[in-house]
Amino acid sequence: MNHDRNFQSERERGFDLPQKIGFGILFFFLILSCRSASNRATSSADPETNARSAEADLLWEQRCSSCHGLDGTPNEFLQPKPRKLNGFGIKMGFFFGGDKMREGIFRTIRDGKNERMPSFQKELSEEQIRALVRKIERL
Structure with missing residues (x-):
């Protein structure tokens, strides 16, 4: 019963699996775009x-x-x-x-x-x- 309560409290806080996956994908593309922007900035300076x-x-x-x-x-x-x-x-x-x-x-x-x-x-x-x-x- 205690386990159900912990699971429920995580869901209430908004940490369900689809959101975690979505944020993970979003974070991945954010890192990828930063790397790409960094490469462009470096090349434009030289x-x-x-x-x-x-x-x-x-x-x-x-x-x-x-x-x-x-x-x-x-x-x-x-x-x-x-x-x-x-x-x-x-x-x-x-x-x-x-x-x-x-x-x-x-x-x-x-x-x-x-x-x-x-x-x-x-x-x-x-x-x-x-x-x-x-x-x-x-x-």
Whole structure:
């Protein structure tokens, strides 16, 4: 009986499971947005970083956007369909996978994946490919 009273008092205080889950999800996205804002603030303060970012934007426009779109949304008419690079899944990959995710994307750009995703190893330097990886992370 005492256990029921404790459970009831927790509910009365507003600590039921759906609220806890909701606040947890809200907190997670708050942390994620703060991290993203921090990355943008850091990059906007450094002129060298801004120049590299502008170069990556130009490379993206010239080499990637025809398949992956300017904002990371793929061209729906291509087969096989290019990977969507601005969705929740890839954001979570960068958030939780970090360097492993970056290296995987680096290898895909450098080595290619299939007939639609060619290798850029002969056309782009390692630094240019890394700049594209950072660009994808910013999408």
